[in-house]
Amino acid sequence: MKKRCIIFSLVFCLTMLLSLPLLADGVTNTTSGLTASTETMSEIFEKLRIERANLVGGQTEVMTQANEAKIRVEAILNQSIAENKALTFEQLESLKKDLATIKSAQDILNTVLTDIRTTTTEVGEYMPIKEYLYKLINLYSEKALQLYDVADTLKDVAVNA
Amino acid sequence: MLTKTSRLFRTASFLSLLTLLVFGLLGCGAEDQKKAQTGDSMMQTSEGLVLEGSGPFPATLLARSNNTLSNEENQLVLQEISMELDKIIDLAGQLEVIDEKSIDEKSQAVADETGEEVSQ
Incomplete structure (x- = not known):
């Protein structure tokens, strides 16, 4: 019985230790399930096209939402000028939160830009090899999600002010 | 034999506990890092909200x-x-x-x- 316990404990320790690298990496993105190497190049290129379109969609969404937020801010500004009335306590509190949101959005965008630039400049011209294409697909997929998240946060800017 | 097994058992238990402790600490570390990342751009002071790296307007003015x-x-x-x-x-x-x-x-x-x- 004791022997079994010891073996079980050792196996448990070993499993936990082996899974440490996964934890350290924060479990890297496996959303696209891009581990299969049986895919044809044509299928991989198709995935790249989809993720590229997704990324461009995210980019457009960020720009659209930032523009709409800008319109809302300018409406408040115009109203403030027209009525010559100071902003209320609630409006100012809301603007503080909006500023934090905007600053955070800028930080995320800077990271997205840097990550994409770094990866694409690692190889001068992108190579039609599976590993590199998978890397690009994962990168585009991950960054598109971040862009959509940024766009979502911008929807709340200047809504309550 | 019994003593040897008991010692082995204790060592194995100690290793298990140690591994769990390491995981716990790593988990806390990851959480802190996440918090630090999200809260990086803002901090709460007695004056209110101040955004790091912002000019005189608008964040500091608001604060x-x-x-x-x-x-x-x-x-x-x-x-x-x-x-x-x-x-x-x-x-x-x-x-x-x-x-x-x-x-x-x-x-x-x-x-x-x-x-x-x-x-x-």
Whole structure:
């Protein structure tokens, strides 16, 4: 019985230790399930096209939402000028939160830009090899999600002010 | 034999506990890092919210003001927020994505080499 316990404990320790690298990496993105190497190049290129379109969609969404937020801010500004009335306590509190949101959005965008630039400049011209294409697909997929998240946060800017 | 087994058992239990402790600490570390990342751009002071790296307007002005800004200051804050949103549009516009035409060309080139059918 004791022997079994010891073996079980050792196996448990070993499993936990082996899974440490996964934890350290924060479990890297496996959303696209891009581990299969049986895919044809044509299928991989198709995935790249989809993720590229997704990324461009995210980019457009960020720009659209930032523009709409800008319109809302300018409406408040115009109203403030027209009525010559100071902003209320609630409006100012809301603007503080909006500023934090905007600053955070800028930080995320800077990271997205840097990550994409770094990866694409690692190889001068992108190579039609599976590993590199998978890397690009994962990168585009991950960054598109971040862009959509940024766009979502911008929807709340200047809504309550 | 019994003593040896017991010692082994104790060692194994100790190792298990140690591993769990390491995981616990790593978990806490990851959580702290996440918090640090999200809270990086802002901090709460006695004056209110101050954004790091911001100029005199609008964040510090908002924080200093204790929410009693003049109309002109209000307008400056709003103008500055609008400019910050412009920066977001500008940053998003700088995104470099591989040209779709280039993907088509590479895809076609590979298809020609391997005899695969190209789906576009």
